[in-house]
Amino acid sequence: MICKQCGKEFTPGHGNQKYCSVECRSKSKNLLDHQYYNTKKHEKTLEIIECEYCHKKFTKNHGNQKYCSIDCQYNAELEKNADYRMKSYHKNKKRGGDKFWGVGSGGLGPHRHNDPDLELLKIRNELKRLNLVK
Numbered sequence: 512m513i514c515k516q517c518g519k520e521f522t523p524g525h526g527n528q529k530y531c532s533v534e535c536r537s538k539s540k541n542l543l544d545h546q547y548y549n550t551k552k553h554e555k556t557l558e559i560i561e562c563e564y565c566h567k568k569f570t571k572n573h574g575n576q577k578y579c580s581i582d583c584q585y586n587a588e589l590e591k592n593a594d595y596r597m598k599s600y601h602k603n604k605k606r607g608g609d610k611f612w613g614v615g616s617g618g619l620g621p622h623r624h625n626d627p628d629l630e631l632l633k634i635r636n637e638l639k640r641l642n643l644v645k
């Protein structure tokens with residue numbers, strides 16, 4: 512029989528004996544306890560996760576961490592905002608289509624024409640277009 516702790520060959524005194532001596536047995540127990548403790552500690556504090564931005568694996572330092580670095584967090588926030596802006600832009604564009612009549616859909620434009628006659632003509636055309644005058 513080979514001692515699981517020191518690797519020395521020994522003759523077991525009873526069937527389940529795995530170590531040559533009490534000393535080896537207690538050493539091994541301590542080692543196992545130590546390993547167990549380390550694993551527990553590892554699980555608790557060190558969690559390897561993937562950065563949501565660069566997909567690099569990193570060790571999580573605190574509960575809600577999603578990014579490996581402040582840079583990644585910053586870039587991810589920027590992209591999120593840009594994405595949001597793009598989506599709302601397309602939504603507004605769709606709403607401003609030919610069939611949608613609402614605020615800002617008139618043909619007058621945001622600025623007054625420099626020539627008062629032209630501006631009046633524009634307003635008249637717009638009123639006619641919207642069937643407000645006959």
Ligand SMILES: [Zn+2]
Nearest residue numbers: 514517531535
């Ligand atoms: Zn031993």
Ligand SMILES: [Zn+2]
Nearest residue numbers: 562565579583
């Ligand atoms: Zn990252």
